[in-house]
Amino acid sequence: GLLCAPGARLGRGGAQDFRGLALFAGLRWAALRRSRAPFAPSAAGAADTSNFDVLDDCLSQPELLGEPGDPPELGLHLPFVGYSYARGDPE
Numbered sequence: 011g012l013l014c015a016p017g018a019r020l021g022r023g024g025a026q027d028f029r030g031l032a033l034f035a036g037l038r039w040a041a042l043r044r045s046r047a048p049f050a051p052s053a054a055g056a057a058d059t060s061n062f063d064v065l066d067d068c069l070s071q072p073e074l075l076g077e078p079g080d081p082p083e084l085g086l087h088l089p090f091v092g093y094s095y096a097r098g099d100p101e
Contacts, residue, residue, distance in 0.1 A: 021027050028034060051061045 029039060
């Protein structure tokens with residue numbers, strides 16, 4: 011995710027970070043650019059979240075909104091608060 015330090019993000023080592031994942035085993039990387047996407051979502055703009063499920067309680071946790079008087083640092087990213095990923099080192 012983009013909420014963690016750049017050195018901890020998946021992809022920090024380039025495409026090789028992804029090519030080595032079991033999830034992508036058997037993927038024909040050379041043919042990837044020529045492949046047709048199975049789903050192409052439409053979006054009205056950068057802030058369009060219509061392709062995401064709406065969770066009624068997604069903003070019910072006050073800690074996600076910050077303290078009263080805090081500067082609004084999240085801006086258009088507020089709908090994406092809580093979506094992050096940091097790859098842990100395998101043990």
